[in-house]
Amino acid sequence: xxxxxxxxxxxxxxxATATRHPRVGETVAGNAVHYFPGGKGANQxxxxxxxxxxxxxxxxxxxxxxxxxxxxxxxAQSIDLSLVRETAEAHTGTAIITLANADNTIxxxxxxxxxxSADDVAAPVLAKGDVAVSxxxxxxxxxxxxxxxxxxxxxxxxxxxxxxxxxxxxxLGLVDILILNETELGFFTHxxxxxxxxxxxxxxxxxxxQIGANGIICVTLGKxxxxxxxxxxxxxxxxxxxxxxxxxxxxxCFVGALAAQLANGKAxxxxxxxxxxxxxxxxxxxxxxxxxxxxxxxENILAKRT
Numbered sequence: 001x002x003x004x005x006x007x008x009x010x011x012x013x014x015x016a017t018a019t020r021h022p023r024v025g026e027t028v029a030g031n032a033v034h035y036f037p038g039g040k041g042a043n044q045x046x047x048x049x050x051x052x053x054x055x056x057x058x059x060x061x062x063x064x065x066x067x068x069x070x071x072x073x074x075x076a077q078s079i080d081l082s083l084v085r086e087t088a089e090a091h092t093g094t095a096i097i098t099l100a101n102a103d104n105t106i107x108x109x110x111x112x113x114x115x116x117s118a119d120d121v122a123a124p125v126l127a128k129g130d131v132a133v134s135x136x137x138x139x140x141x142x143x144x145x146x147x148x149x150x151x152x153x154x155x156x157x158x159x160x161x162x163x164x165x166x167x168x169x170x171x172l173g174l175v176d177i178l179i180l181n182e183t184e185l186g187f188f189t190h191x192x193x194x195x196x197x198x199x200x201x202x203x204x205x206x207x208x209x210q211i212g213a214n215g216i217i218c219v220t221l222g223k224x225x226x227x228x229x230x231x232x233x234x235x236x237x238x239x240x241x242x243x244x245x246x247x248x249x250x251x252x253c254f255v256g257a258l259a260a261q262l263a264n265g266k267a268x269x270x271x272x273x274x275x276x277x278x279x280x281x282x283x284x285x286x287x288x289x290x291x292x293x294x295x296x297x298x299e300n301i302l303a304k305r306t
Contacts, residue, residue: 002129002263004048004256005155007058007121007146008041009113009137010074010084011093012066013248013288018100036287037073039093039113040135040162043249047256047292048133049079051278053263056080058120058146059138060112062092067112073289083123087112093137102244102283108163113138121146128154131259135160140167147174156262157212160255164188175211179218179255185209195222202227203234216268218258220251226276230268237272240280240301249288254279256292277302 013036022028037046041059049055057079061067063086070092075081093113098105116138122145126132132150134143134157147157151174159175161167164187172178182202186193189205206217206229217229225239257278261271278298285291 001054001265002127002131002155003054003056004045004131004133004259004263005056005058005124005126005150006041006045006048006133006256006259007116007138007142008044008133008135009039009093009108009110010042010057010059010061010070011039011095011108011113012036012070013038013095013097015097015099015248015287018098020100021098021103021105034286036290037070038095038249038288040137040160040252042070042074043252043288043292044133044135044160044256044259045079046074046077046289047253047278048260048263049077050292050294051257051260051298052295053260054080055260056083056124058083058116058124060085060087060116060120062086062090062112063088064092066092066094083120085120087115090115097248099248102247104248106248108137110137116142118142118145121149126150126153126155129263129265130155131158131263132156133158133160133255133259135162136165136167137163140171144171144174147171158255158259160251161188162251169210172209172211175215177216177218177258178209178211179220179251179258181220181222181251185219195224199227199234199236203229218272220254220279222247222250226254226272228272235269237276240277242280242284244283245286247283249291250279250283252288253282253292257298274298274302
């Protein structure tokens with residue numbers, strides 16, 4: 001069995017629920033406020049760990065109340081936190097989320113996440129069969145250093161380029177599996193895409209992405225499912241009919257679940273189907289990290305489909 005190493009952000013999500021999202025310059029009355037552990041790195045690590053993969057998180061926390069609460073929560077998920085450092089130079093990362101009708105808007109304040117460095121990702125000892133995961137809530141130079149070490153060790157690299165910001169071709173060239181949604185795909189390919197577009201339109205856009213040789217591209221399409229380009233061949237994994245409550249952590253759940261399955265030696269197409277099922281459970285619960293399913297829950301719904 002391989003291991004999952006996640007280099008990424010750790011945030012406290014401050015979630016305000018409302019009946020609708022405010023327009024620019026408008027104030028609307030909210031219904032409730034919640035505090036949930038989050039951050040794309042932490043979310044993906046929680047998903048991988050709860051689905052049975054030995055998981056190590058690499059990141060930084062501030063020396064503050066949010067940092068203490070997040071460390072306690074993550075430790076309870078059986079995640080190795082030996083490479084999570086505390087730094088007094090910045091506060092713990094925070095995300096301000098508005099949730100209305102199961103859709104969200106998010107403002108992320110990086111804080112300590114912006115200080116995750118190449119030295120931080122030099123600490124783990126990776127090996128063939130391991131999976132190295134990262135996202136764009138830590139510096140890209142750090143991600144590149146992490147992926148170079150992973151590639152040298154024979155580990156598989158997974159990049160979730162979110163939030164969508166410009167990146168170098170060199171970084172994309174270090175990616176084995178790229179996982180992004182239609183908004184991010186549109187950003188990187190300079191294409192206007194909508195979730196109602198035909199699958200062929202997403203395939204056409206995805207083929208323009210320049211990632212490493214033999215790279216795999218996964219486009220998550222919410223309730224429609226997942227489009228995958230594997231070996232140049234496009235396939236669609238249909239979404240599952242569920243009542244979404246909070247979509248905040250769905251993409252991260254998919255990433256963590258896929259990483260866990262690959263670390264466990266599963267074939268890519270089986271791993272994609274499993275990750276799609278895991279994400280369908282996640283959206284039925286409030287919060288990001290706390291909504292990640294267990295292996296037993298995913299296996300239960302997969303058994304019902306067969």
